[in-house]
Amino acid sequence: MIQFNFEQFSRAMHSAPEPTRIITRAEYSEYLQKEVFDKLKRDEPFNLKELDWDAIQFCHVTPAWYEQWYRTAEKDWAKGLCSLLKRTPSNMCKQRVFF
């Protein structure tokens, strides 16, 4: 029979890895302004081959709202998890079942 082991559960929770941050905070790039956006504003094309891609970092090509959008999605997932846990039988009977 499968039994809930609180110690193992607790160890697993404590050994959970740090969240991997793949979304960098948006930063302004003078280079992109000059080589891409100023040209687009004048309705001119820009050349992808001529861009210095090593000078462009992920933070320069991340829109300002992007990080906030991710945070909102993360919060929504946390809320979904809470809602799921509230519907489990142990919480519904309002007494300690597992530990």
Next chain:
Amino acid sequence: MYDYDYENEVLLALRTFKYLQVYEPVVFQAMLKELGSVDFDALYDNMVFILEEVFDSPYTDPELDEDYCYGMLYLEHRTLDEFLDLSVQYCDLTGVSPAVFRKKLQDIILFHVCDITESVYDLEFRYDDVGQLCVPIWFAESFDVMVFSSGLVDLAMYLQEENKRLQAQISALQSETETIWREAA
């Protein structure tokens, strides 16, 4: 930030190119040769072509689709297969059920592809005989190719990091097992 009406779309397109430069240099060089000089419209039009190249996805023309679906693609990527391969190794060493990792991968895909992009009408998780994953994705009417491609880029980057972490755990477990065997001998 850059005082251009469509700066978000352009930034997301450039973000996809930056991902290609860092993680898929061969595809990146092919894209540069193919595209060269672009304006905003060309960036938008070519993003589907880039998705097809990177995510092995034969893209169905939106006009061919029926009902509420705007179009579809089959998501296949080496990071997905690497994750599943590594998870099998990890499960062999620890006795954890592979179903746990399959569910985890599904959650990762749902988070990055559905919740972030808000472009998905429906998707399925299909495993073939050798355990490789293919995810057919049907687009919603709110499909935005720039946001969607950026979501896929985030998914690929997240999985690269997750695979590194899993690989490190497997190496640690293997060396631990070797030590135990050596001591026992």
